[in-house]
Amino acid sequence: MSEMPELDAWVAELLAGLEIPDAPIDVDAILSMAGVAAHSIIRPAAPVTTYIAGYAAGLAAGAGMAGEGASMAGARQRVAELLERHGSDQ
Numbered sequence: 001m002s003e004m005p006e007l008d009a010w011v012a013e014l015l016a017g018l019e020i021p022d023a024p025i026d027v028d029a030i031l032s033m034a035g036v037a038a039h040s041i042i043r044p045a046a047p048v049t050t051y052i053a054g055y056a057a058g059l060a061a062g063a064g065m066a067g068e069g070a071s072m073a074g075a076r077q078r079v080a081e082l083l084e085r086h087g088s089d090q
Helices: 005-017 027-040 045-062 068-089
Strands: none
Touching: 005 027, 027 045, 027 068, 045 068
């Protein structure tokens, strides 16, 4: 998980409450993605970006295009590419 016990406890509670306790969650990667989005676009882009990346990963995994972990890694990579391209456009 992360180095923040309160966040780790919340993530565990959230996963249990959503009945997905074994979902592959990389809190540090999510926070990093959110940080880059917030600083590259505008602050509200952080939660929107992470939500959409998770949604895309869920769709890919649900369609059998890749496993859960690989789907999230692919979504994170694509978001990173888009953010990098956006940063170079400015």
